[in-house]
Amino acid sequence: MTALLEIEDLRVTFNTRHGQVTALDSVSLHVNEGETLGVVGESGCGKSITALSVMGLIPSPPGRIAGGEIRLDGENLVGASDKRLRRLRGAEAAMIFQEPMTSLNPVFTVGEQIAEAIMLHQKVSHDRAFRDAIELLDRVGIPSPESRARDYPHQLSGGMRQRVMIAMAVSCRPRVLIADEPTTALDVTVQAQIFDLLNEIQRDFGAAIVLITHDMGAISEMADRVAVMYAGRVIEEASADNVLDHPLHPYARGLIDCIPALGREETDLKEIPGVVPPLHLLGEGCAFADRCAHCEPRCLREKPRLVTHGNHPAAHPAACHGVEEGRI
Amino acid sequence: MTFSILLKRLGYGVLLMLGVVVLNFLLIRLAPGDPAMVIAGEMGGATEEMLSSIRAEYGLDQPVLTQLWIYISNVATGDLGQSYFFNQSVTSLIAQRIGPTILLVLVAQLLSILLGVFMGVIAARRPNGPISAFVSVFATVGYAVPVFWTGIMLIIFFASVFPIFPVEGMASIRMRNAAWYMQWLDIAHHLVLPAVTLAIIYLAQYARLSRASMMEVLGSDYIRTARAKGAGERAVLFRHALRNAALPILTVAGLQFGNLISGALLVETVFNWPGMGRLAFDSILRRDYPTIMGVLFFASMMVVVANILTDLSYRLADPRLRGKG
Numbered sequence: 268m269t270a271l272l273e274i275e276d277l278r279v280t281f282n283t284r285h286g287q288v289t290a291l292d293s294v295s296l297h298v299n300e301g302e303t304l305g306v307v308g309e310s311g312c313g314k315s316i317t318a319l320s321v322m323g324l325i326p327s328p329p330g331r332i333a334g335g336e337i338r339l340d341g342e343n344l345v346g347a348s349d350k351r352l353r354r355l356r357g358a359e360a361a362m363i364f365q366e367p368m369t370s371l372n373p374v375f376t377v378g379e380q381i382a383e384a385i386m387l388h389q390k391v392s393h394d395r396a397f398r399d400a401i402e403l404l405d406r407v408g409i410p411s412p413e414s415r416a417r418d419y420p421h422q423l424s425g426g427m428r429q430r431v432m433i434a435m436a437v438s439c440r441p442r443v444l445i446a447d448e449p450t451t452a453l454d455v456t457v458q459a460q461i462f463d464l465l466n467e468i469q470r471d472f473g474a475a476i477v478l479i480t481h482d483m484g485a486i487s488e489m490a491d492r493v494a495v496m497y498a499g500r501v502i503e504e505a506s507a508d509n510v511l512d513h514p515l516h517p518y519a520r521g522l523i524d525c526i527p528a529l530g531r532e533e534t535d536l537k538e539i540p541g542v543v544p545p546l547h548l549l550g551e552g553c554a555f556a557d558r559c560a561h562c563e564p565r566c567l568r569e570k571p572r573l574v575t576h577g578n579h580p581a582a583h584p585a586a587c588h589g590v591e592e593g594r595i
Numbered sequence: 596m597t598f599s600i601l602l603k604r605l606g607y608g609v610l611l612m613l614g615v616v617v618l619n620f621l622l623i624r625l626a627p628g629d630p631a632m633v634i635a636g637e638m639g640g641a642t643e644e645m646l647s648s649i650r651a652e653y654g655l656d657q658p659v660l661t662q663l664w665i666y667i668s669n670v671a672t673g674d675l676g677q678s679y680f681f682n683q684s685v686t687s688l689i690a691q692r693i694g695p696t697i698l699l700v701l702v703a704q705l706l707s708i709l710l711g712v713f714m715g716v717i718a719a720r721r722p723n724g725p726i727s728a729f730v731s732v733f734a735t736v737g738y739a740v741p742v743f744w745t746g747i748m749l750i751i752f753f754a755s756v757f758p759i760f761p762v763e764g765m766a767s768i769r770m771r772n773a774a775w776y777m778q779w780l781d782i783a784h785h786l787v788l789p790a791v792t793l794a795i796i797y798l799a800q801y802a803r804l805s806r807a808s809m810m811e812v813l814g815s816d817y818i819r820t821a822r823a824k825g826a827g828e829r830a831v832l833f834r835h836a837l838r839n840a841a842l843p844i845l846t847v848a849g850l851q852f853g854n855l856i857s858g859a860l861l862v863e864t865v866f867n868w869p870g871m872g873r874l875a876f877d878s879i880l881r882r883d884y885p886t887i888m889g890v891l892f893f894a895s896m897m898v899v900v901a902n903i904l905t906d907l908s909y910r911l912a913d914p915r916l917r918g919k920g
Contacts, residue, residue: 322823357825364823369816373915374838384824419914435824 305490378416711801737799849905
């Protein structure tokens with residue numbers, strides 16, 4: 268079975284004050300129809316850049332896709348014409364953004380904004396599109412959608428706005444839905460509702476979902492498979508259960524250890540010491556080396572590759588010399 | 596809701612006009628010079644007797660505050676007094692002149708907003724591109740050059756080098772008996788140079804402002820959303836971005852209206868345009884107090900009305916402001 272969305276060896280560079288930096292370094296990911304892929308990592312690890320690359324929305328300049336392929340249903344999107352990309356955006360691949368408060372245009376009603384998405388990809392009248400928009404608002408659980416459709420974004424709460432964003436994203440039944448930290452800006456109770464909604468939408472529409480998050484809780488609830496990213500590279504990839512129960516890479520372990528558990532007696536919260544290094548300071552070796560408790564001289568010299576080490580049933584690809592050498 | 600806001604704004608407007616009237620009156624009295632002398636001079640020689648009879652006739656012998664009171668109560672009934680110089684009621688003088696001024700100011704305003712915003716939008720699309728550089732240079736030059744200089748240069752150019760536009764007046768005498776549409780075309784023809792002269796400086800400002808405003812809006816999340824749903828470049832620029840970028844432009848357009856009217860004074864003088872600016876110029880030279888105050892009164896009124904309209908259009912353009920006092 269071929270994957271619906273395949274990213275292969277994707278390399279994205281940005282021109283900055285510090286010269287050219289590599290924001291994504293040979294990133295390979297895939298997601299199948301009806302599947303949810305979780306992409307986790309700290310801020311600045313390249314999750315959002317990956318998502319924007321798929322949408323063809325890398326701000327350019329200064330950004331540039333320097334190599335690799337992004338295939339949607341076998342069609343390579345890297346180097347595709349603007350016209351072709353516009354036709355795919357919103358129709359075949361849609362995206363939900365992190366900031367529902369600022370992601371809707373303040374001067375148009377929400378119904379109008381959803382209707383616009385519909386009319387961009389389907390030959391329907393404005394009335395028809397607006398009625399569809401009302402239906403979608405109903406579908407994403409907005410009460411009295413009829414009158415809400417005529418509201419402006421500032422008249423809705425954050426959770427409501429994110430529901431509107433979801434309605435807009437699914438309005439043309441995209442085959443791939445990218446959700447970039449869709450719940451970060453929302454209350455915890457609303458977060459659960461949004462995840463439920465995404466699950467429902469996936470069931471009904473059969474879309475593949477790429478869920479970008481730094482919240483391991485969201486991963487355990489939503490994802491079938493997980494890719495862990497660090498400093499522009501994928502460093503571990505496996506089924507969600509596998510990663511959560513048997514994390515290999517010290518960074519992945521760290522992320523999972525950071526989840527505070529109810530009922531466990533803990534005096535303080537765990538953390539991973541240090542921060543993601545600035546991209547222009549990445550050296551020869553493993554990007555995580557200076558934060559890693561298992562760092563050895565080889566880790567500073569040589570970049571680890573993402574491969575499966577050993578033949579344990581839970582073994583899965585991880586980019587770590589320590590795992591390869593059986594030290595960890 | 597909107598109606599009560601309109602009433603409130605109108606109320607403020609009336610108060611503001613009252614303040615303007617009082618201030619105009621007092622400021623002009625503070626200026627040196629005696630109108631009785633000027634009037635007497637026009638009549639051919641001033642004797643003490645003549646001066647005092649003139650003062651009595653125009654109420655200039657009363658205490659200033661009494662004069663002010665009389666003036667305000669007259670203004671309230673729509674009587675702006677009698678021009679010392681033109682020997683007509685100020686109201687009728689202004690009635691003859693206000694049309695050409697409004698025409699000139701509105702055309703210049705429209706021209707500068709439409710062209711300026713268009714240039715700004717195009718420039719914002721590629722902030723480092725050649726069009727953007729051209730707009731920046733044009734804006735700086737346009738902003739720095741004084742209105743009268745632009746006017747004189749245009750007159751020189753179009754009077755001698757390339758005589759396709761009339762450089763003086765508002766209508767040709769030979770058109771006096773022509774059909775109405777020919778007369779209109781004639782006026783439009785005469786309007787080109789003064790309107791362009793008046794528009795250039797504001798055009799430059801709008802171009803700069805809308806370039807900056809558009810660049811900010813184009814970096815916002817909802818523009819990314821618009822692109823993510825597959826909107827084309829033109830829809831993104833003119834539908835999604837411009838509606839938002841227009842808000843600061845509207846504010847400035849409202850504020851600029853006053854400057855535009857004072858700019859019109861210079862332009863009307865340079866091009867001999869028969870509007871209020873010329874009237875103001877002539878009456879200042881002759882210390883024609885009632886006419887000066889009448890002109891100031893109407894100019895202020897135009898500014899106040901423009902500000903009320905700006906406020907209302909702001910509400911129309913930005914749904915977040917609707918229903919807020």
